[in-house]
Amino acid sequence: MSTDNAIRELVEKVTNAPGYTKAVGTKVESAEPGFVEMSLAKNDNLLQMNGFFHGGVVAGLADHAGGGAVTTAMPPGRFAVTVNLQVSYLAPAKGEKLIARARAIQVGSTIGVAHVDVASRSDGTETPCAVAIVTLRGVDFPAK
Amino acid sequence: MSTDNAIRELVEKVTNAPGYTKAVGTKVESAEPGFVEMSLAKNDNLLQMNGFFHGGVVAGLADHAGGGAVTTAMPPGRFAVTVNLQVSYLAPAKGEKLIARARAIQVGSTIGVAHVDVASRSDGTETPCAVAIVTLRGVDFPAK
Amino acid sequence: MSTDNAIRELVEKVTNAPGYTKAVGTKVESAEPGFVEMSLAKNDNLLQMNGFFHGGVVAGLADHAGGGAVTTAMPPGRFAVTVNLQVSYLAPAKGEKLIARARAIQVGSTIGVAHVDVASRSDGTETPCAVAIVTLRGVDFPAK
Amino acid sequence: MSTDNAIRELVEKVTNAPGYTKAVGTKVESAEPGFVEMSLAKNDNLLQMNGFFHGGVVAGLADHAGGGAVTTAMPPGRFAVTVNLQVSYLAPAKGEKLIARARAIQVGSTIGVAHVDVASRSDGTETPCAVAIVTLRGVDFPAK
Numbered sequence: 039m040s041t042d043n044a045i046r047e048l049v050e051k052v053t054n055a056p057g058y059t060k061a062v063g064t065k066v067e068s069a070e071p072g073f074v075e076m077s078l079a080k081n082d083n084l085l086q087m088n089g090f091f092h093g094g095v096v097a098g099l100a101d102h103a104g105g106g107a108v109t110t111a112m113p114p115g116r117f118a119v120t121v122n123l124q125v126s127y128l129a130p131a132k133g134e135k136l137i138a139r140a141r142a143i144q145v146g147s148t149i150g151v152a153h154v155d156v157a158s159r160s161d162g163t164e165t166p167c168a169v170a171i172v173t174l175r176g177v178d179f180p181a182k
Numbered sequence: 183m184s185t186d187n188a189i190r191e192l193v194e195k196v197t198n199a200p201g202y203t204k205a206v207g208t209k210v211e212s213a214e215p216g217f218v219e220m221s222l223a224k225n226d227n228l229l230q231m232n233g234f235f236h237g238g239v240v241a242g243l244a245d246h247a248g249g250g251a252v253t254t255a256m257p258p259g260r261f262a263v264t265v266n267l268q269v270s271y272l273a274p275a276k277g278e279k280l281i282a283r284a285r286a287i288q289v290g291s292t293i294g295v296a297h298v299d300v301a302s303r304s305d306g307t308e309t310p311c312a313v314a315i316v317t318l319r320g321v322d323f324p325a326k
Numbered sequence: 327m328s329t330d331n332a333i334r335e336l337v338e339k340v341t342n343a344p345g346y347t348k349a350v351g352t353k354v355e356s357a358e359p360g361f362v363e364m365s366l367a368k369n370d371n372l373l374q375m376n377g378f379f380h381g382g383v384v385a386g387l388a389d390h391a392g393g394g395a396v397t398t399a400m401p402p403g404r405f406a407v408t409v410n411l412q413v414s415y416l417a418p419a420k421g422e423k424l425i426a427r428a429r430a431i432q433v434g435s436t437i438g439v440a441h442v443d444v445a446s447r448s449d450g451t452e453t454p455c456a457v458a459i460v461t462l463r464g465v466d467f468p469a470k
Numbered sequence: 471m472s473t474d475n476a477i478r479e480l481v482e483k484v485t486n487a488p489g490y491t492k493a494v495g496t497k498v499e500s501a502e503p504g505f506v507e508m509s510l511a512k513n514d515n516l517l518q519m520n521g522f523f524h525g526g527v528v529a530g531l532a533d534h535a536g537g538g539a540v541t542t543a544m545p546p547g548r549f550a551v552t553v554n555l556q557v558s559y560l561a562p563a564k565g566e567k568l569i570a571r572a573r574a575i576q577v578g579s580t581i582g583v584a585h586v587d588v589a590s591r592s593d594g595t596e597t598p599c600a601v602a603i604v605t606l607r608g609v610d611f612p613a614k
Contacts, residue, residue, distance in 0.1 A: 094238065123268070346518065411559075
């Protein structure tokens with residue numbers, strides 16, 4: 039199994055484990071060392087009162103994608119947990135789908151930082167809706 | 183109806199409208215001008231893989247509570263939408279319940295800022311798990 | 327005078343007005359609508375105890391550059407003041423020069439957001455040292 | 471020498487070492503484990519074009535105070551360096567003096583977080599002008 043396959047499997051395993059990311063329907067679009075793309079299809083339980091994706095849902099996707107980007111850039115057996123999440127909302131997330139692209143911009147022995155662009159897609163057109171910076175620290179991967 | 187009752191009704195109406203905050207079970211514990219307390223009971227769909235509340239869920243509750251604190255401090259007919267959300271995670275949210283207390287620390291003609299303390303509660307003991315600063319801008323309340 | 331010249335003159339005028347940005351030696355490298363590049367040469371009064379640029383100096387340059395990027399993207403007569411500044415430090419700023427490149431990523435009627443990359447340069451090589459997101463609101467340009 | 475004296479001496483030593491904090495005139499008002507208060511008197515080199523303290527100067531004081539609060543809460547020999555700085559500006563810093571009060575709200579084995587209130591003082595009256603959250607990581611104190 040190639041390294042990239044192993045990385046994608048790891049990201050999918052964490053994303054699809056029982057819990058929040060699985061419950062909301064997070065989909066791993068791509069994963070490689072230091073970069074992941076994830077998406078979330080619109081459904082009634084993810085919206086705010088105007089019918090746009092809720093800011094908390096945008097933040098949650100950004101957080102999860104940022105964690106994936108940094109974890110995949112860390113040595114095997116290490117896992118990144120969020121220390122600080124910063125989200126700037128640029129426009130209402132009006133589309134049918136949220137897409138987050140996260141890139142590790144720094145990975146050190148204890149700290150990693152990811153930059154995340156979030157867009158919403160409607161009829162094939164993407165509109166940026168948020169940008170996030172996620173700061174994480176590395177811990178040992180939880181034993182099974 | 184007293185002002186405070188009107189404020190609580192507004193916060194509950196927004197929180198219980200169909201969508202994310204209702205779907206996850208957000209409960210309004212108290213609401214007055216410039217301050218709201220909200221809680222979220224643990225359930226399997228809100229957790230990360232270690233069984234703690236997911237960081238995105240913590241962020242979402244902080245965002246919603248911060249919006250409530252600033253909206254209730256604004257003139258009637260105005261509504262606060264998040265521009266920037268910043269969350270620092272202090273400890274794993276291991277408890278049975280998340281509690282967010284949000285206070286408006288600045289409310290101007292266009293911008294408001296809320297400070298939010300988030301704790302998790304277990305067996306009656308609260309442990310701080312996050313602190314957030316939410317920056318919002320005022321818009322006219324959406325017409326029905 | 328072309329628009330771009332007018333924009334550069336505005337940015338230089340604000341930067342070189344008596345006060346902090348002039349006192350520390352901020353230099354406008356380039357300015358166009360929605361983008362500015364600024365630099366700061368090392369001197370003893372800008373460092374922390376290890377001889378690197380102080381984090382506050384990095385933050386100040388990012389703030390000022392972000393303000394320039396958003397102001398130059400606003401209609402004439404409007405000026406952007408910082409509401410929220412978020413800086414992630416990626417590496418010590420060890421070089422001889424700090425360089426900030428700020429780009430407006432959202433400019434609306436009340437709010438603008440800039441993304442800023444800060445690098446330090448040594449012997450012609452740049453090393454990223456920080457990334458910042460600056461949220462600003464537009465106000466009328468102060469009358470003379 | 472009592473512990474508190476040792477702590478104050480450490481904070482003053484770092485603050486008064488040649489460099490930015492000394493150059494701008496940072497004064498240590500008080501220091502104890504997990505809390506520091508610092509001030510900065512107005513002078514022409516610290517202002518923006520309206521005559522208020524520059525946002526970068528506010529950020530720099532918040533950063534330095536936050537670092538002091540976390541460092542003093544760490545075991546001897548450890549030192550906190552900033553990973554992430556978040557500043558929300560609440561009002562123009564119009565006073566004669568800036569005052570930052572920083573409190574460590576979390577100190578772990580690798581990460582510490584400080585909450586900082588910044589006010590400006592004029593004729594004995596303080597007006598809150600910013601609130602900051604500083605995230606830091608602990609490193610070994612640099613050898614002399």
